[in-house]
Amino acid sequence: xxxxxxxxxxxxxxxxxxxxxxxxxxxxxxxxxxxxxxxxxxxxxxxxxxxxxxxxxxxxxxxxxxxxxxxxxxxxxxxxxxxxxxxxxxxxxxxxxxxxxxxxxxxxxxxxxxxxxxxxxxxxxxxxxxxxxxxxxxxxxxxxxxxxxxxxxxxxxxxxxxxxxxxxxxxxxxxxxxxxxxxxxxxxxxxxxxxxxxxxxxxxxxxxxxxxxxxxxxxxxxxxxxxxxxxxxxxxxxxxxxxxxxxxxxxxxxxxxxxxxxxxxxxxxxxxxxxxxxxxxxxxxxxxxxxxxxxxxxxxxxxxxxxxxxxxxxxxxxxxxxxxxxxxxxxxxxxxxxxxxxxxxxxxxxxxxxxxxxxxxxxxxxxxxxxxxxxxxxxxxxxxxxxxxxxxxxxxxxxxxxxxxxxxxxxxxxxxxxxxxxxxxxxxxxxxxxxxxxxxxxxxxxxxxxxxxxxxxxxxxxxxxxxxxxxxxxxxxxxxxxxxxxxxxxxxxxxxxxxxxxxxxxxxxxxxxxxxxxxxxxxxxxxxxxxxxxxxxxxxxxxxxxxxxxxxxxxxxxxxxxxxxxxxxxxxxxxxxxxxxxxxxxxxxxxxxxxxxxxxxxxxxxxxxxxxxxxxxxxxxxxxxxxxxxxxxxxxxxxxxxxxxxxxxxxxxx
Amino acid sequence: xxxxxxxxxxxxxxxxxxxxxxxxxxxxxxxxxxxxxxxxxxxxxxxxxxxxxxxxxxxxxxxxxxxxxxxxxxxxxxxxxxxxxxxxxxxxxxxxxxxxxxxxxxxxxxxxxxxxxxxxxxxxxxxxxxxxxxxxxxxxxx
Numbered sequence: 102x103x104x105x106x107x108x109x110x111x112x113x114x115x116x117x118x119x120x121x122x123x124x125x126x127x128x129x130x131x132x133x134x135x136x137x138x139x140x141x142x143x144x145x146x147x148x149x150x151x152x153x154x155x156x157x158x159x160x161x162x163x164x165x166x167x168x169x170x171x172x173x174x175x176x177x178x179x180x181x182x183x184x185x186x187x188x189x190x191x192x193x194x195x196x197x198x199x200x201x202x203x204x205x206x207x208x209x210x211x212x213x214x215x216x217x218x219x220x221x222x223x224x225x226x227x228x229x230x231x232x233x234x235x236x237x238x239x240x241x242x243x244x245x246x247x248x249x250x251x252x253x254x255x256x257x258x259x260x261x262x263x264x265x266x267x268x269x270x271x272x273x274x275x276x277x278x279x280x281x282x283x284x285x286x287x288x289x290x291x292x293x294x295x296x297x298x299x300x301x302x303x304x305x306x307x308x309x310x311x312x313x314x315x316x317x318x319x320x321x322x323x324x325x326x327x328x329x330x331x332x333x334x335x336x337x338x339x340x341x342x343x344x345x346x347x348x349x350x351x352x353x354x355x356x357x358x359x360x361x362x363x364x365x366x367x368x369x370x371x372x373x374x375x376x377x378x379x380x381x382x383x384x385x386x387x388x389x390x391x392x393x394x395x396x397x398x399x400x401x402x403x404x405x406x407x408x409x410x411x412x413x414x415x416x417x418x419x420x421x422x423x424x425x426x427x428x429x430x431x432x433x434x435x436x437x438x439x440x441x442x443x444x445x446x447x448x449x450x451x452x453x454x455x456x457x458x459x460x461x462x463x464x465x466x467x468x469x470x471x472x473x474x475x476x477x478x479x480x481x482x483x484x485x486x487x488x489x490x491x492x493x494x495x496x497x498x499x500x501x502x503x504x505x506x507x508x509x510x511x512x513x514x515x516x517x518x519x520x521x522x523x524x525x526x527x528x529x530x531x532x533x534x535x536x537x538x539x540x541x542x543x544x545x546x547x548x549x550x551x552x553x554x555x556x557x558x559x560x561x562x563x564x565x566x567x568x569x570x571x572x573x574x575x576x577x578x579x580x581x582x583x584x585x586x587x588x589x590x591x592x593x594x595x596x597x598x599x600x601x602x603x604x605x606x607x608x609x610x611x612x613x614x615x616x617x618x619x620x621x622x623x624x625x626x627x628x629x630x631x632x633x634x635x636x637x638x639x640x641x642x643x644x645x646x647x648x649x650x651x652x653x654x655x656x657x658x659x660x661x662x663x664x665x666x667x668x669x670x671x672x673x674x675x676x677x678x679x680x681x682x683x684x685x686x687x688x689x690x691x692x693x694x695x696x697x698x699x700x701x702x703x704x705x706x707x708x709x710x711x712x713x714x715x716x717x718x719x720x721x722x723x724x725x726x727x728x729x730x731x732x733x734x735x736x737x738x739x740x741x742x743x744x745x746x747x748x749x750x751x752x753x754x755x
Numbered sequence: 756x757x758x759x760x761x762x763x764x765x766x767x768x769x770x771x772x773x774x775x776x777x778x779x780x781x782x783x784x785x786x787x788x789x790x791x792x793x794x795x796x797x798x799x800x801x802x803x804x805x806x807x808x809x810x811x812x813x814x815x816x817x818x819x820x821x822x823x824x825x826x827x828x829x830x831x832x833x834x835x836x837x838x839x840x841x842x843x844x845x846x847x848x849x850x851x852x853x854x855x856x857x858x859x860x861x862x863x864x865x866x867x868x869x870x871x872x873x874x875x876x877x878x879x880x881x882x883x884x885x886x887x888x889x890x891x892x893x894x895x896x897x
Contacts, residue, residue, distance in 0.1 A: 337847075444761055452761075459765060463772040470776055474790075484792055487809055491789030496779045500772075625827055625846055693850045712847035713826040722826045724847050 104169050107157035108248040111198075114150035115238040117143050121231050125224050137224060144227050145212060147234060148205035155202040158195065158247050162188050167257040170249045171195055177262035179653055184263050187273040191263055193397060193412075194245035196276070200393065201237040203277075203284040208234070211288060222306060225295035233287055236419050244412060265654070265681045265694050271331040279324025279351055283389045285317025286354060289361075290386035293379055297430040302375055302437045307365050311597075312749060314382075318362055319745045321355050326738040337697050337710045339623065339726040341734065344493040349472045350392035353465050357385040360461035367454050370516070372441030376431065377458070379438060383427040388465075390420055395472075446518035453511035460504045467496045502553055505612055508605050509561030512568050530567060535560035554616040561609050565602050572599070592747060600748030607741030610733045617705075617730025625712070630719040633664075637727045639671065639707065640664040646714060646721055654681040656696070659711050659721045663700065672700040676711035676723070703736075705729045791861060796838035802864045809861045810869060815839055816854040833860065833869070844871045851876035 124140035127133070158171070162185045167173040175188040175195070190199040208230045215223060241247060251257055267273075289310040296306040328348070329341035342348060361381040367373045394416035431438075444451045471488045478486045513519075513527040538559040542552050569588070572595075576587035592599040624636045633642035645660035656679040663671045677696040685691055700707040706728040713722035780790070793809045794802070802808055815832035822828035827846055832839045842860055852858065852874065862871035 443758060447764070452764075455761070455765065456768070459768050459772075463769075463776075466772070467776050470780070474780070475793075485794070486790050487793050489789040489791070492779065493789065495789065496776055499775075627825060627827070695847075695850055710847060715826060720826070722847075 103157055104161060104166065104248050104250075107154045107161075108246065110150040110154040110157070111238065111242050111246070111248070114147045114154070115235065115242050117150065118147045118231050118235045118238060121147060122228060122235075125228050125231075128224060140224070140227065141212060141216075144208065144231055147231065147238075148208045148212075151198075151201050151205040151234070151238070154241075154248075155189070155198055158198060159186065159189055162186065165260065167260050168251055169247075170251045171247045173251050173253075173257045173260040175261065175263055177260040180260075180263050181268075184268050184273070187267070188263055190276045190280070191267060194241060194247035194249075196280075197237060197245055197397070198241050198247050199277070200280060200284060201234065201241060203280050204230070204234060204237065204287060207284060207288055211291075220305075221299045221301055222292065222295040225298050226291045229291035229294045230287065233291075240412065240415065244415060262682070265679075265692060269331065269335055271327055271334065275324060275327040275331050278320050278327055280320075282317050282319075282321025282324050283351075283354070283392060285313065285320055286358060286382075286386050286389050288313040289317070289382050293382045294426075294430065297379065297434050300434060300437045302379075302434065304369055304372070307368050307378070311365060311369075314358065314362055314365070315745060315749050318355070318358050319742065319749065321351070321358060322738075322745065323742055325351055325355060326735070326741075330735060330738075333731070334697070334699070337695050339621070339708050339710075339728060341731070344468075344471070344488075344490045346472050347392075347396050349468050349493075350388075350395040353468055353472075354385045354388040354392060356461050356465040356468070357381055357388060360458045360465075361385055363454055363461075364458050367451055371451060373444065373451060374455070374458075375440060376435065376438040379431055381458075383423075383431070387420060387423055387427070390416070390423065394420065448514060448519040448524070450511065450514040450516050450519075453507065453514045457504070457507055457511060460500060460507065464497055464500050464504070467500065468493065471496070498550060501612075501615075502550075502557060505554070505557050505561060505609070508608060509557075509564035512602065512605075513564055527564075527567070531560045531564040534563040549619045551616045551619050554612060558609050558612050558616070562606070565606055565609070568602055569599070596750055597748045600744050600746070600750075603744030603747060604741050605744070607737045607739070607744055610737030610740055612737075614730050614732070614734030614737060617728070617733070620729040621726065623724065623726040625722070625724045627720050627722050630721075633662075636725060638666060639727075640666070641723070641725060643721055643723075644673075646716070646719060648716075654679045654694070655683045656680075657711070657714050657716075659709075659714075659723065661709060661723070663707060672707070674698040674700060674707065674709045676709045678711045678714055701732055703730075703732045706731045796833075796835045796840055799840070799864055805863065807861065807863060809859060810840070810842075811835075811857070811859045812839075814852070814854055814856050814858055819852075819854065833858070840869055841867075842869045842871055844874045846872065846874065848874060849876040 121140050121143035124136050124143055128136035128140060158169075161169050161172050162176055163182065165172065165176060165178055165185070171192060171194055172188075175191045176185050180188070188195070190196040208227075211226065211230065215226075292306045292310045292313075296302050325348075328351070332343070333339075333341040361378065364374050364378055364381065368375055368378050394413070397412050397416070444455065446452070471493050474488050475486050478484055509531060510528075513531075515523060519527075535556040539552070539556040542555050547555070569591070572591045573584060573587045576582050576591055577584065580587075582590065622637045624634075626634055626636075628634055628641070628643040630643050630646060633640050635641075640663070642662040642664065643659060644662050645658075647658045647660070649656045649658055656677045658675050658677050661674045661676070663674060665671050676698040679694045679696055681692040681694055683691055695710055695712065697708065697710045699709070706726075708726040708728055710724040710726075711721060712724055714720070715722075791807045791809050793811065796810065796812070799808075799810075810833060812833040812835040815834045818830075818832040820830040822830075825845075829844050829848060831842055831844075833842050844860065844862075856876050859873075859875045860869060860871035861873040862869060864870075
């Protein structure tokens with residue numbers, strides 16, 4: 102009975118969504134406020150029905166009702182309760198419903214946030230949100246219904262279970278975090294379209310969406326970092342970013358979103374770049390939909406791709422509709438998007454922001470180009486080409502380093518123009534520290550990209566510190582505050598600015614981590630119990646291979662003592678070779694899985710993978726990687742998140 | 756500074772960016788371009804000397820041979836419809852590598868065999884087998 106209820110709520114939601122659009126059209130035509138109220142309520146109903154449907158699916162997952170195909174495919178009786186919940190977004194139809202669920206929650210928040218403050222934008226904002234809801238409602242109603250009954254011609258007693266790779270806490274949080282980001286950009290998009298339609302293109306809409314954009318951006322960043330973290334901990338290839346199409350899909354809207362976050366600052370402060378900002382947010386949303394399309398359609402081969410499905414054409418139609426509407430609106434509203442002022446000098450902060458935008462868009466375009474190149478190439482020359490990490494690295498490293506450089510330069514530039522004196526005053530210390538690090542690198546014989554990246558990180562780091570120090574100094578002299586008190590009030594009173602600088606610090610730390618890759622080493626070898634192998638300054642001694650049986654798998658655990666060359670024990674690593682579903686009578690269903698073990702310090706990670714085992718001869722096949730400075734990627738990620746949260750926090754009224 | 760100057764600056768930068776991306780895409784003589792052709796077995800004769808290529812296909816059931824001396828060395832046949840080709844791979848095999856698994860290999864085609872230095876199995880986050888017509892092994896067999 103209940104599953105039917107889920108299906109019905111989804112169908113009802115679709116119907117009511119159309120009614121809601123109709124009511125708003127009537128309101129816009131007749132200006133009768135009662136139609137607006139009715140439309141508003143209809144939208145609440147649509148969102149509530151969607152949320153209800155999601156809760157019903159969740160309930161069925163928890164009950165293990167294998168009569169529903171989705172439940173049978175993604176959970177089994179043995180799946181721990183927590184992962185029964187996460188199975189909600191493990192598969193195609195569930196994740197589409199989950200997308201819709203988040204959109205509905207966001208929609209409800211917007212509806213209630215502005216319920217007493219009607220503006221001309223409001224009906225259009227809601228229309229856009231409902232329009233996006235309709236698209237996803239069509240998907241979950243007609244194309245991929247999560248409540249489809251099981252089509253097996255037997256009674257399913259136990260389901261398939263969730264992939265062991267996904268049974269991991271990070272993997273449980275990574276997709277929803279990313280979704281909160283992807284879906285979050287719908288709100289600024291809706292405001293942008295509403296502003297264009299109503300010709301209210303001033304700074305009102307920009308101010309209302311700053312926080313929404315930051316929230317979406319925060320989740321997008323967090324989701325991407327968590328994905329990298331999961332890949333590093335679970336997948337066992339020693340890296341965190343592979344330039345896989347699906348990773349690129351999440352990275353592209355992040356790039357344009359970041360550009361947008363920066364350039365709305367100048368629209369707010371100077372009334373510049375209005376058209377540009379419109380283009381950016383429209384592109385960001387389109388890329389979010391494009392990203393969902395890449396993930397869900399199976400067009401690109403990818404580790405992330407789900408089953409090849411018939412979602413592709415529908416998504417393409419939706420993307421084309423969005424693009425046509427956006428392009429039409431922007432062109433027809435160009436007269437309303439004129440800048441109020443203009444950029445006065447190349448050495449102004451305004452032009453710094455402009456440059457920052459150009460760089461972000463360039464990276465985004467390079468990533469986009471590499472991602473769709475296989476499709477283009479096949480269409481043009483018939484050659485199927487795959488584009489791998491070396492291409493993306495080669496293209497993006499120089500641009501990324503430029504971006505890093507301007508992260509340091511931008512905040513030191515003054516609005517309108519920077520005088521020569523100020524230039525020397527602001528830049529001398531950062532430049533000196535950059536040069537100092539450069540010389541140190543030269544002395545240590547560093548000759549790869551890090552010869553450029555390390556000095557740059559030093560330059561930017563000092564530049565940001567100087568920015569803080571100036572603010573603190575002026576408070577200390579003006580208000581006679583202590584250093585810490587001054588720092589605290591400085592941040593508290595300019596949250597968005599100093600939060601932003603802290604986020605920049607996070608980026609600097611992450612760049613240190615990325616640079617470390619240039620020094621990574623790895624070795625694959627066989628080791629007999631009792632023997633040891635010397636590699637990259639360490640001696641690896643295999644002390645044990647122990648079999649262990651656990652509830653849903655068996656594991657062989659290798660005990661490896663890691664000694665440094667001074668014969669001190671650094672750590673003992675315990676990578677595991679597991680076989681899940683080992684009791685399954687059908688060997689096809691048994692699934693091997695390597696659980697790696699990592700020893701982390703701020704300088705390097707010792708990363709161990711147990712590739713294979715020969716029990717009779719007591720030989721373990723191991724892969725050891727020494728990954729430099731990876732810690733800084735995660736640490737920088739934390740700092741980035743904290744900085745963004747500071748920016749987001751509502752300012753106290755003084 | 757007038758609008759023209761800004762336009763010129765931005766278009767110059769854009770042009771530079773496009774030229775750079777184009778250069779990386781089409782510049783010849785790269786050691787590791789990151790762009791490799793994805794061939795089907797019927798096209799394998801078109802391989803140029805020393806060209807890195809990718810092949811996709813299924814692991815021929817029963818063809819996986821793991822060297823006794825070194826478990827990291829492995830031979831198998833890659834099947835694409837009626838065609839198949841022997842593949843030699845040395846390294847850590849992915850967990851999902853087994854008979855009939857869908858794999859992608861990258862490496863060089865040498866004298867009728869494929870020497871791969873990369874082996875990927877498809878769809879790590881996919882776990883969509885046919886449903887089992889049997890009771891839980893956990894509740895019955897333990």
